[in-house]
Amino acid sequence: MKVSTIASLQKGERAIIKSFEGIDVPLKLIEMGCIEGNYVEVLQRAPLKDPIYLNISGTYLAIRIEVASKIMVEKL
Amino acid sequence: MSDIKVALIGNPNTGKTSLFNRLTGLNQKVGNYPGITVDKKVGHSKLNNAISAEVIDLPGTYSLNASSLDEDVAVQVLSDKTNENYPDVVVVVVDIENLKRNLYLYTQVKDLGIPTILAVNMADQMKNRGIDIDMQKMESLLETKIALVSSKQNKGVSFLKKLIVDYRSLSTVPCFIDEPSVLSKIVDTEKKKHHLETVRRYQFIKSVLEKTYSQDPQNAKDLRSLLDRILIHKYFGYLIFFTILFSIFQALFSWSAFPMDYIDSTFAGFSEMVRAHLSEGVFTNLLAEGIIPGIGGVVIFIPQIAFLFLFTSVLEESGYMSRVVFLMDKIMRKFGLSGKSIVPLISGTACAIPAIMATRNIENWKERLITILVTPFTTCSARLPVYAIIISLIVPPEAKFMSFNVQGLMLMALYLLGFGMAILAAILLDKFLKLDTKSYFVVEMPNYKLPLFKNVVYNVIEKTKAFVFEAGKIILALSILLWVLASYGPGKDFSHAEEIITEKYPNYSEEELEVEISSYKLENSYIGIMGKTIEPVIRPLGYDWKIGIAVITSFAAREVFVGTLATIYSVGSEEESTIKDRMRNEVFQDSKKPVYSFATGVSILLFYAFAMQCMSTIAIVKRETNGWKWPLIQMSIMSGFAYLIALIAYQILK
Known part of the structure; x- marks a missing residue:
């Protein structure tokens, strides 16, 4: 069990969302299912490494590394 | 019995x-909600014979938390009896795959106490x-009736109607x-x-889905x-x-x-036709020269705009646009823009x-x-008529550069100049604008799907209609x-133009006289006087007072430039070759040098590339930024x- 952030996950890695560092995580993201306990999978990074393309519990979305690095996860 | 009022809502x-x-x-039909710019779509549906x-199609929204204008509309409609x-x-x-x-939105809507149906689409x-x-279990857990529908195959719609x-x-x-008691104890802020x-809510939904x-x-x-x-590959993605x-x-x-x-x-x-069939008079002139x-x-812009909407709506419906946003975000951010700025810049x-x-x-x-402020630099279709006529005046059609047609190259250069300027302006704005905004970016990456022909067509018709009426009102009023x-002017010079000219050129034929009279009239009309007044300001750019008038009038919309010159040079029709010949022969009144020299031509092209010559844009920027501050700043800087x-x-080239 290792705690890290979404930003540090490699392509194809899956993890469970644990917490948010600071409350800067936008509500819209939370509404789309980015909440504690849901799984997240990194599908791809954009060619310039940012943004990052995720599958969060069945919802496909892309966010910037800036936000991704505030979401703490536990690798599966 | 009056109609049942139905509201459609969904992600x-x-x-x-x-x-x-x-x-x-x-x-x-599409309208606006009072006071705001969110589209309101209302339609009628026959549920059965009686x-x-x-x-009403409410804007797509992820929640009822009212964090955006679109969500606000939904909340207002649904929570106020x-x-x-x-x-x-x-x-x-809802979408079967998501x-x-x-269902998150569903649970929020259900809280409002309105009879609610769940339509599971796709x-x-x-x-x-x-x-x-x-189905049965889900209906009872969610306290509702469920309709399985496929809007693509038109299935389940009649059941939904029932x-x-x-x-x-x-x-x-x-x-x-x-449990509100639990909530109020542990959390202090609204956000938490x-x-x-x-x-x-998600825990609740999870438990429902686990069972059903x-x-x-x-x-x-x-x-x-x-x-x-393929589509977001690091090389092929951009290539495609x-x-x-x-x-x-x-x-x-x-x-x-x-x-x-x-x-x-x-x-x-x-x-x-109007001229031929209506009797001569003020109204006929207004109709034939102003309104029509x-x-x-x-x-005239409908074809281009409709095609553009066609392409953008196909790209959006298919899910491809989100991939472009994803590909371009980091690059665009270097210029202070967002990946999502791509769509406006293309449009x-x-x-x-x-x-x-x-x-x-x-x-x-x-x-x-920043996107709003720099978008008007991109070469819009209204600049084309201006570019076309000026380029054809200053570059001979047979000119070649490395076997490419120089006229075509020049047009392309102007397009690139527009994009380049937009990017440069964005970089500068990014540096100097001190705005403290929370930076975040979420883009949904929807499933790929074949765009529905019907949706695309509706979308194109709707947006084109909105454009035509929006811009149409202003252009019509201005024209x-x-x-x-x-057509009117102060003083004797205007009202006695016929006599003055007839006296001055006694040997002219009737036709020649008419040409002279109308150009004399124009010179002494209100607009002519305005042109003369600003001549000292625009002379250093290589323009005479007639071009000055066109610059003033085309403040309404750039393409008015050509029409105005056509009137000013008293060419009866707007047929290009005749205006062009007239323009080519035009000389400055004092120096007798040709007006449309290479230097003046380039000066006009550059002026129209950068100046904010468009009332409708100013109006829309005012609406979208909620005030006059930004449109005025934008206009002063651009112009x-x-x-x-x-x-x-002009000063270098002349």
């Missing part, structure tokens, strides 16, 4: 609008994806009940409360990952994007050339108005503002005003810069 990308189209067909419904759109029944549209997220995908739902007819038998109790409530929903993972098709591998972009531009100009010529000649024909060309000036090549409206989904206010200013560059160019 973006759930096929809500397709379902709306299925329910209402072409019986729909009963019909008024269906006195609202004129307050529905008898709400249909929440039930978990889509049910045709169930077999494909190995999905199974225990449920709507029976809306009185639907439950109005919430399905998710939180929202967060916690969201989490608890199953998916055989073996069956999940892999179209997404296959297409993603730029190829698509290039093809769109090619098509935009080659496909719309024919209908545009046709519209042009049709409106010219109208004016002729004014309307024609708007209608800007047709017209800045829909482009600026397309900035609404940029979350970060600073990025959105009437211009006509008045050009000031245009003046400076045109001045430098």
Whole structure:
């Protein structure tokens, strides 16, 4: 069990969302299912490494590394 | 019996609008909610022989937390019983493959105590994806009736209509009940409360789905990952994007050339007809010289704008646009823009108005503002007529550079200049704008799907209509005003033009006299006086007072430039070759040098490339930024810069 952030996950890695560092995580993201306990999978990074393309519990979305690095996860 | 009021609500990308189209067909109209700019779509649907419904399509939204304008509208309509759109029944549209997220909105809507139906869309995908739902159990857990529909295959719509007819038998109790006592104890801020409530709602949904929903993972098709591998590949992704972009531009100009010529000649024909059939008088002149060309000036852009909307809506419906946003975000951010700025910048090549409206989904206010401010630099279709005529005056058609046609190269250079300027302005704005905005960016990556022909067509018709009426009103009003200013003047010089000219040129034929009289009249009309007044200011740019008039009038819209010159040089028709000949022979009154020299031509091109010569854009920027501050700053900077560059160019080249 290792705690890290979404930003540090490699392509194809899956993890469970644990917490948010600071409350800067936008509500819209939370509404789309980015909440504690849901799984997240990194599908791809954009060619310039940012943004990052995720599958969060069945919802496909892309966010910037800036936000991704505030979401703490536990690798599966 | 009056119509049942039905509200459709759902997340973006759930096929809500397709379902709306299925329910209402072409019986729909788009308006605005009072005071704000969110589109309001209402349509009528016949539920059975006796009963019909008024269906309102609420903007796509992820929640009812009112964090954006679109969500605000939904909240206002659904929570205020006195609202004129307050529905008898709400249909929440969800996508079978995204039930978990889509049901979040459903639970919020259900809380409001309105009879609610759950329409599970894209049910045709169930077999494909190995999905199974225990309908009865889900209905009871969610306290509702469920309709499995496929708006694509038009299935389940009649069942949905039946449920709507029976809306009185639907439950109005919430399905998710939180414990407020627990909430108020542990959380202190509104934001944390929202967060916690969201989490608890998701827990509820999870428990419902565990009991009612199953998916055989073996069956999940892999179209997404296959297409993603190509379309957002680090090299092919960009290659494909730029190829698509290039093809769109090619098509935009080659496909719309024919209908545009046709519209042009049709409106010219109208004016002729009016002159021929109505008796001479002020009203006939106003119609033939003011109103008809004014309307024609708007209608002529319909082909290009419609094609552009066609391409953008296909790209958006297919899910490709989100991939472009993903690919371009990091690059665009270097310029202070967002990946989402790509859509406005592309649309800007047709017209800045829909482009600026397309900035609404940029979350970060600073990025959105910069996008709004720089979009008018992109070469919109209204600049084309100006570019076309000036280029043809200063570059001979047979000129070649490395076997390329120089006229064509020059036009391309002007396009690149527009984009380059937009980017440069964005970089500068990013540096100097001190705006403290929370930076975040979320883009949904929807499933790839084949765009529905019907949706695309509706979308194109709707947006084109909105453009024509929006811009049309202003252009029409202005063309009437211009006509008045050009047709009347103070003092004797104007009212006695006939006598003055007849005295001055006693040997002229009637035709020659008429030409002289009308140009003399124009010189002494209100607009002519305005042109003369600003001559000292524009002379350093290489313009005479006649060009000055065209600069003033084309403040309404750039393409007015050509029409104004046509009137000023008293060429009866706007047929290009004759205006061109006239322009070529035009000399400055004092120095007798040709007016349209290379230096003046370049100066005009640069001026129109940069100056904010468009009232409609100013109006839309005011609307989208909620005040006069930004449109005025934008206009002063753009036009000031245009003046400076045109001045430098002319002084160096002359």
